[in-house]
Amino acid sequence: MTTILDDAHLMDLATLRKLRLLFEDFPKNHNLILIGRPNLLASLDLGVNHDIKSRVTYSVITKRLIPDAMREFILRELDRVGLGHNTFTTAAIDLVVRSADGVLRAARNLCVGCLIEAVRSSNRTIDIDNVNRVLMQPHWQKDVDLKDY
Known part of the structure; x- marks a missing residue:
């Protein structure tokens, strides 16, 4: 077990x-x-x-993914859920990759946020504007960016 x-x-x-x-x-x-x-x-x-x-038998520190590996991850996840690679435009995937900074969880959360935003705005394709709308949400902002709120 x-x-x-x-x-x-x-x-x-x-x-x-x-x-x-x-x-x-x-x-x-x-x-x-x-x-x-x-x-x-x-x-x-x-x-x-x-x-x-003393009971640890194996440990590893994973590094951040390089951009190409992150793109492959996103496309593989789209395949896994039965969505076409054209669900995200190339520019949108590039922005997700840059924004996630090599962290899988950030990429996944951003992609899910983009899918929710696409449904909310009745878009069939996620473009760079869609990703930017998600990135404007408060939880994606740095603390210094939130001082004006």
Whole structure:
């Protein structure tokens, strides 16, 4: 059995300790996969957390995707949900790739936001204007950009 915890960096380390104790009673073929930001590793490096870190058997830090890989990801996701590659114009995909800055979650969220905006505005194709409307939403803005609100 494998348990996957996403955003493990947001968990309290006391909770991770309790999970460690819980999983000690499980069969030896049980795996716990923690997915988190690099600060999770920094937290595990603290001496008080040695009991948890000593059980880590494999870790990896993923790098941001290069633009071509991000484009491939977006097109692959469109294929997966049965949408044509022409759902997004080339310029729209380029803007999504630039705005996501290599982060898959940002690209996915931006694409979903664009799909919602396209439905809202009755557009069949997502163009650069559609992406820009989504990027104007407050949660895509930097804190400094929101001071005028």
